[in-house]
């Protein structure tokens with residue numbers, strides 16, 4: 001199992017390197033590898049023909065195991081991808097969705113997309129060995145269900161597993177969307193960083209926590225629910241009932257609200273023009289106006305970034321991460337936002353916490369959610385299969 005784990009997290013590697021990393025003798029490693037190859041879990045490649053009978057050097061997860069499906073359900077978006085065992089994206093579709101319409105509507109669409117994407121790769125439901133799903137709310141990971149999700153009340157207690165079981169024999173794993181972004185980054189980093197945070201800033205604000213190299217979910221699965229940290233005692237009322245939560249003041253809807261106010265007050269020609277043309281304003285429009293030099297748009301981005309930085313400063317003092325990665329729809333607003341977040345964090349956090357702290361946009365970007373869901377599906381599936389004789 002250790003060997004399978006190492007192969008998974010390192011995206012393959014040499015037989016020799018793997019044995020060395022685990023401190024196994026050559027003969028022990030060879031015996032274990034032979035067993036995993038016989039089980040069809042690992043495959044060997046890179047046979048050097050010129051050297052005659054030499055053993056193949058490279059090990060990787062067996063590509064003929066099948067495929068995994070990663071699903072990232074956001075508050076207003078839906079991403080579905082088919083991935084190979086080594087988590088290369090074979091097919092991916094992203095579209096707008098409204099999670100408030102309930103599990104019946106959203107999952108019916110998921111089902112259609114899964115079928116289409118599998119067909120696109122020349123695969124069928126039988127080839128699927130694991131399904132990972134990220135949802136924008138607190139999840140009881142063991143039973144795979146949402147628990148009192150504020151953004152999606154109709155999903156409370158709904159069994160996504162049972163729904164997909166009608167079409168797929170593969171196991172289904174459900175987790176919070178930000179936890180999966182964190183898991184995706186952990187995989188991308190091959191676990192070279194072990195204490196970091198991933199912030200998702202979209203319709204809501206959440207935080208994925210990687211502690212000692214594993215995703216930390218908390219006692220009840222709600223760890224990292226940072227969106228409801230208060231950043232202004234006199235702030236507006238949040239849907240959670242409290243006032244001044246960072247989510248109600250700095251997430252996507254707040255940016256839209258500030259932009260519409262600026263447009264209607266005559267503070268910004270660019271935003272007013274945008275409202276006339278599109279009938280609405282989103283974060284991307286504010287980003288475009290900002291890049292064109294619009295002062296009101298710059299001010300909105302500055303304000304939102306600064307409030308998120310204020311929240312992050314406390315979290316950074318508390319957790320002392322080496323890195324904070326920021327992802328989600330708001331990242332499309334541009335570099336000014338990241339600069340405002342950084343400035344606010346460095347100003348407010350303790351010097352010791354920030355001395356080596358790096359704050360950047362998530363390297364996996366828009367595919368982070370589906371890749372993370374694929375990592376979850378593949379890892380859990382391997383765990384289940386690897387312990388079997």
Ligand SMILES: [Zn+2]
Nearest residue numbers: 228238240245
């Ligand atoms: Zn709140």
